[in-house]
Amino acid sequence: MLDEKKIRVMTRLAAYEEGTGKKYMPIGHYFRTDYICIQLLKSFIYGTIAFAMIIGVMLFYNFELIIGDVYNMDLVAYLRRYVKIYAVCMIIYLVITYIYSVYRYSKAKKSLKSYDSVLEKLNKQYYEG
Amino acid sequence: MSGLVDLKNGINKIYSKYAVYINPFMKFVLALMVFFIINTKMGFMDKLNNGMIVLMVALFCSFMPLAFMALLETLFILGHFYALSLEVTIVAAVVLFLMYILFVRFTPKESVFVLLMPVFFALKIPYLLPVLAGLIGTPISVISIAFGVVVSYLIDWALANESMLQSVADENMVNRLRAIVDAMLGNKAMICMIISFSIVVVAVYTIRKLAIKYSWLIAIFVGVFLDIVFLYIFMLKYNLDYSVIGVMMGNIIAALLAMVVEFFIHNLDYRRTEKLQFEDDEYYYYVKAVPKMGVSPATKRTPSKTGQDSRKDSHTYKTANGVRRTT
Numbered sequence: 001m002l003d004e005k006k007i008r009v010m011t012r013l014a015a016y017e018e019g020t021g022k023k024y025m026p027i028g029h030y031f032r033t034d035y036i037c038i039q040l041l042k043s044f045i046y047g048t049i050a051f052a053m054i055i056g057v058m059l060f061y062n063f064e065l066i067i068g069d070v071y072n073m074d075l076v077a078y079l080r081r082y083v084k085i086y087a088v089c090m091i092i093y094l095v096i097t098y099i100y101s102v103y104r105y106s107k108a109k110k111s112l113k114s115y116d117s118v119l120e121k122l123n124k125q126y127y128e129g
Numbered sequence: 130m131s132g133l134v135d136l137k138n139g140i141n142k143i144y145s146k147y148a149v150y151i152n153p154f155m156k157f158v159l160a161l162m163v164f165f166i167i168n169t170k171m172g173f174m175d176k177l178n179n180g181m182i183v184l185m186v187a188l189f190c191s192f193m194p195l196a197f198m199a200l201l202e203t204l205f206i207l208g209h210f211y212a213l214s215l216e217v218t219i220v221a222a223v224v225l226f227l228m229y230i231l232f233v234r235f236t237p238k239e240s241v242f243v244l245l246m247p248v249f250f251a252l253k254i255p256y257l258l259p260v261l262a263g264l265i266g267t268p269i270s271v272i273s274i275a276f277g278v279v280v281s282y283l284i285d286w287a288l289a290n291e292s293m294l295q296s297v298a299d300e301n302m303v304n305r306l307r308a309i310v311d312a313m314l315g316n317k318a319m320i321c322m323i324i325s326f327s328i329v330v331v332a333v334y335t336i337r338k339l340a341i342k343y344s345w346l347i348a349i350f351v352g353v354f355l356d357i358v359f360l361y362i363f364m365l366k367y368n369l370d371y372s373v374i375g376v377m378m379g380n381i382i383a384a385l386l387a388m389v390v391e392f393f394i395h396n397l398d399y400r401r402t403e404k405l406q407f408e409d410d411e412y413y414y415y416v417k418a419v420p421k422m423g424v425s426p427a428t429k430r431t432p433s434k435t436g437q438d439s440r441k442d443s444h445t446y447k448t449a450n451g452v453r454r455t456t
Contacts, residue, residue: 046230053223061310063303093231100235 009122016115024108036101043097047090055082134422137393157191160198163244166251167205171284174212177205196233199240203229206247206280210287214294216306217287220313221280228276239266239273246277247284253375255281257383259326260352261390263333264345271327278326282319286312318370321363329356340417342399349387353380396422 017025027035059066066073144151164183172178186205190198203225210218233240242258249255258277262270286309287294294305313319329352336348360376363369403418 042234046234050227050231053227057220057223057306057310060303061307 003125006122006125009118009125013115013118013122016118020111021115024111027105027108028112030105032105035105036098039097039101040094043094044090047093051086051089133392134396137396140393153191156193156195156198157187160187160190160201163198163202163248164205166248167202167209170247170251171206171209171213171288173209177208194237195244196237196240199233199244202244202247206284213287213291214305216302216309217283217294219306220309221283224276224279224283228273232272232276236269236273239270242266242270242273243277243280246274247281250281250285254379254382254386255322255326256329256353256356256376256380257386259329259356260333260349260383260387263330263348263352264337264387264390265394266330266334268331268334271330274326274330275323278319278323279313282316282322283309283313286316317363317367321360321367321369325356325359325363328359329353342402345391345395346388349384349391352387353384356380356383398422 030038161183164186168178168183176182186201190201207218207222207225210221228243229240233243242262246255246258249258255278259270259274262274290308290312293308332355333348333352336351337345341347357376357380360371361373364371364373364376397419398421399419401420405414405416405418407414407416
């Protein structure tokens with residue numbers, strides 16, 4: 001026979017899994033430090049690609065200047081300068097990523113906690129029924 | 130007013146009943162509009178101008194997330210740019226790629242503002258988006274609005290310099306690329322619009338969060354007022370080529386459309402506001418309960434610590450953690 005109580009709880013669980021849960025459930029599979037580390041690693045890779053692209057466009061922009069002046073340039077000084085800029089940009093981006101990841105993880109955990117409590121309720125209903 | 134509220138309730142009822150069909154249909158219409166406007170405005174690549182392709186892409190978008198539509202629109206824009214000039218494509222691809230890998234990966238929904246900005250630019254009402262971002266988004270939307278403005282200005286610039294970009298004589302690739310980067314970085318009209326829109330987003334968001342009467346309406350009016358004032362100040366100071374009437378009319382239309390949005394998602398009856406105080410073991414609550422328009426004052430109340438509260442006449446209500454409960 002149909003158990004209306006169970007159906008109601010299961011509907012709520014399914015609705016969560018299809019809605020908000022889709023966003024938060026993958027995060028819930030990680031430990032906090034693992035999740036943050038993965039996000040930081042991703043940001044490091046993406047940030048490096050982005051920086052390389054910007055440098056590429058800049059080199060292209062100054063192409064004639066660089067070609068004409070390549071033998072007189074202090075390449076080491078240039079390199080050092082760009083490494084410094086890269087380091088500063090990356091630190092800023094990684095700090096933002098860290099703050100965002102911590103916030104998102106705690107939000108996901110909070111959301112999953114209420115999902116777990118409903119799941120627990122359903123579990124109890126099975127034992128009782 | 131009660132007629133409008135009835136109409137709203139009727140629409141809401143129909144929407145909740147047929148949401149499964151209405152959502153894809155609305156996405157389809159939006160996609161059709163977006164790709165049609167992009168094609169009409171740019172239209173450099175003949176293959177993309179094909180109505181059948183637009184129809185198929187729109188159909189495909191109707192059951193995909195909005196972020197996917199934004200990605201397809203990006204590809205459409207890049208396709209048209211590619212047909213015009215490789216250099217513009219490179220600059221646009223770099224800007225859009227940077228946006229996706231640095232920003233949109235955190236908040237995919239924000240890509241909608243980037244998606245809509247060129248469309249609203251074409252419709253001459255880009256002023257609506259920062260107001261909407263402030264109303265339904267967060268201050269972080271400033272970044273997506275800024276990217277949207279950059280893409281829109283890049284399109285406008287490419288259209289204005291079509292002949293230069295297509296000419297092969299006297300110009301080499303590096304020079305053309307330099308011209309594009311210079312035109313973008315030195316584009317005061319674009320930078321001023323980004324600053325102005327950013328101010329609007331932050332102002333609208335801050336005001337609509339205040340626990341004051343008619344906060345959303347005040348936020349809309351202050352937002353468009355600030356937009357007009359700042360754009361006029363920038364126009365006079367830097368001798369920019371904004372249209373005086375265009376800015377004014379665009380902002381007025383933006384305010385009216387934002388009011389329609391406000392009516393559907395945040396229509397409160399401040400005349401029936403109630404203030405109450407109570408306490409439990411841990412907190413003392415100062416609750417301000419503002420009923421939604423068109424709802425009878427009796428029945429359910431859901432207090433919260435934040436000070437905002439709402440009453441509903443139905444038997445379904447939302448708990449503090451967003452779970453819908455039925456009594």
